[in-house]
Amino acid sequence: MPDAYGVDTLADLMMDLISRPRRNRKSEAIRAFHRETVLAPQHLVYPVFIHDGKGTQPIASMPGCARLSLEALLAEAEGALSEGVSAMVLFPAIADELKSSQGEEAYRADGLVPRAIRALKNRFPELIVVTDVALDPYSSDGHDGIVQGGKILNDETVEVLCKQALCQAQAGADIIAPSDMMDGRVAAIRDTLDDAGFTDVSILSYTAKYASAFYGPFRDALDSAPKFGDKKTYQMDPANAREALRELALDESEGADMVMVKPAGPYLDVIHRVREYTTLPVAAYQVSGEYAMLKAASQNGWLEEKRVVLESLLGIRRAGADVILTYYARQAARWLRQ
């Protein structure tokens, strides 16, 4: 208010100068105008565990997730598609007697994964089937590569990974996702696929995969924990972000179609940097330990499940991920459609 002489008081001047960002939050409609990040079912990829038996086997450290029989897998795929989730990643629980030091089961044409791919593509041709390339589910040592004298061999492992990728492509996989972190595997797999005529099969590389304690429940699900040592000579040191850009440059030059950061929540800065340095689509994996944390707190009534899950996924999108692998994919898609 001007005073008797028509001059604004100092307090009035301050009021004029104040910036009011709250104006852009005053109603849901206005907030929707200004919303920078969108999360929708098409951004979600659904990782599932499969086993070669009947029925479903619950996973203690991942309530709500189970090892699925092939029949249950088909039902799950049908449900996911109907909810708008168009991609699934398969992780097999392999019987102990089929595990070996060289992981031959990984590329048996009639193995569990190739049979699951064929069943899925047969029934749901439109479903995007993503397959994992790494030896850990098949390795009697519980490592992603071949072990000799306590060391993980790189080049010998890459040869087996190429056989595994080819076997998956022959069964009909749409996207091959190497999660093993061996050097040079993207180029070798690309070359193998192209030579066999699978030029249309994509590679989603686990580009920055960290040696993380958040994979614990996944290793329970597949009984795939390393029998000795850890995975620190191949998976990345959680302290490093610049190194992710080095892996990114290599994967791009080797022909990756998509790149991934894993885990997601504790590595949002890495997702952001990778997003800034590449024009390729970026994926992020909200891993089993992230799922277990959200689920446990929700089951205890300590957190509101729907809101924290959607917020965690939105945060991963905001950091720069185009797509998110999450065990919550179906549930989140249902929540997003409500």
Ligand code: PBG
């Ligand atoms: C192994 C693999 C792991 C995961 C995906 N692929 C575990 C590991 O590296 O030990 C973890 C996924 C999760 O925790 O949800 N190739």
